[in-house]
Amino acid sequence: MLAQPQEAEIEFLNKYQKLIDRNFIETLRYQSTSLEIAIIGYQAALTIYLPTVNLQNWATITVNLANTYRDRILGN
Numbered sequence: 001m002l003a004q005p006q007e008a009e010i011e012f013l014n015k016y017q018k019l020i021d022r023n024f025i026e027t028l029r030y031q032s033t034s035l036e037i038a039i040i041g042y043q044a045a046l047t048i049y050l051p052t053v054n055l056q057n058w059a060t061i062t063v064n065l066a067n068t069y070r071d072r073i074l075g076n
Contacts, residue, residue, distance in 0.1 A: 013045045017061070035072045042068060
């Protein structure tokens with residue numbers, strides 16, 4: 001298990017998560033690039049939000065990651 005995340009890391013990831021929110025992604029011109037950026041962001045967030053540390057945030061990020069993978073596969 002990783003060490004407890006520092007407050008600065010949590011704050012950064014919360015801001016980054018908002019930046020890559022699905023509503024923002026859908027408004028960008030190059031959606032495929034945006035999906036790749038979102039996937040990287042969600043994967044990075046999962047290194048901080050562990051299910052043993054914050055189950056609700058971990059679950060939300062995991063669902064968002066799954067939906068983004070689905071959209072990439074479907075070409076949405």
